[in-house]
Amino acid sequence: MFKFKAVIVAVNKVPKNTCDSCPRVSQTLFDGVNSEELVKVSENKSCIRYKKGQTLYYEGTRPLGLFCVNGGKVKVFKMSSDGKEHIVHLAKDGDFLGYKDLIGEEFYTTSATVLEDSIICYIPKTNFLSLLQGNPVFFNKVTKAIIKSHGILENKLLNIAQKSVRERLAATLLMLKETYGMEGNEQGVLLDIALTREDLANIIGTATETVIRLLSEFKSEGMVALQGKKIRIINEAALVKTADFYEALN
Amino acid sequence: MFKFKAVIVAVNKVPKNTCDSCPRVSQTLFDGVNSEELVKVSENKSCIRYKKGQTLYYEGTRPLGLFCVNGGKVKVFKMSSDGKEHIVHLAKDGDFLGYKDLIGEEFYTTSATVLEDSIICYIPKTNFLSLLQGNPVFFNKVTKAIIKSHGILENKLLNIAQKSVRERLAATLLMLKETYGMEGNEQGVLLDIALTREDLANIIGTATETVIRLLSEFKSEGMVALQGKKIRIINEAALVKTADFYEALN
DNA sequence: GCCTCTTCATGATATTTGTCAGAATGGCTT
DNA sequence: AAGCCATTCTGACAAATATCATGAAGAGGC
16 A cells, blocks of 8 residues: 555656756745755755645654645645644645744644645755755745744634634635635636635634535625635625725735 | 823833843743853843733834843733734743744734733843844744744634634633642642633633633532632643643643 | 535524623722 | 722623534546
């Protein structure tokens, strides 16, 4: 079984190149790091094609490297004692994953699962930490990124602690629009991400049925249109009003 | 009015000394920093006695320095659009406050108010940032502290997203016990912190009345005793069971 | 293309929690 | 010590949300 998996992984390896030549390096935290250092950090790097539903890492295990989303979408979540998951973050192209736990020298505090077929790069721990220790400007930048992420978590906490499910759903749709909104020529903005209603519920912190019900309310109120599992935002102003306030959640 | 306030502050200045000679420096992030650097970072430091209810800084304002709790208790919170507060953290002796926002070069993401009369030291921004940039080991340590804080926020998010108010109250009492528990010779552990029921509600993310009701339930179930506003934990095992799980929330 | 399994949808109902109102208590100020 | 304001407490009720059940629709595998 494990052998079989290993074969799959080998088959799905993507032609290797250094981060230096990556077209989206400027979207990542590596932006600004010089070519020489990028080549060095890419030593033993691997880029692998993951299928929808595959897991990059599990909460509680030891991080041995850094994941970078080359192309795709990943959910980062925690699991409660009774098996329900809560999605803490949605990662997009150029996002680093697991680097906090790597720096913190702790176990993973979250798990990460691919939402749709994605290409993910993997940089061994020592490469990343060497760069970090050798380049204070980069270290600064990483620290600031962690602080920003900290602030977003604070916002999420406030949101979930004080807003109704209805308000949170509206806020979440607006958040998704920021990252995954595709302006169409027709009316409305399509959210280009394949989240199940259950995933949405696990972002908002509510039951799946509640999300489904509220989404059809939103639909009948003309705020969204539902096309399959994808959602189109029709009346953003009304959503903003429903969300009551809007602080960055991503 | 402002002049009057300023006078009060001046009157409440505590005799100045350097962090080098602070008896609780080993409880702080400054632990391990050498004396010379500590003296330097203490230049223009001030230590001020704050009265219960006074505010150290407000969300949205620009941080100009670092607060360190010399002796006392401080609540760190965010305010939602409709004026309800959510307590994100309780700071105790030796805790740094506002340093994340200082490093992130952003505005304060939270406000901080003193829960009981406290002595708080204040270190100007440039002193702190110089130390940070000049001492990579210290920078490392600070970054790790931020990562730890990040992990705790993730736990809080999970907790509030998935647990009932009853479970969260139990978990919060256990969290408070970790930090403020005073083992008594009689039975039970006294929580040595003057939180109003409203503060408790603002930690848990619920209504004040709900906290009051649940606390009397806990009391009649023999899990806690209520002496004034202070709470004594009588049956910790039962609380742990009620909390269902127990991940670090502080 | 068909079958199966997952996801979506809706209804009925139970439970939790919030809200409003009012009384009791306690701490603090003068 | 008296009085006042903030806090705690209790009750009644309303609203929001979860849970359980069931069927329909959709997606993926063979």
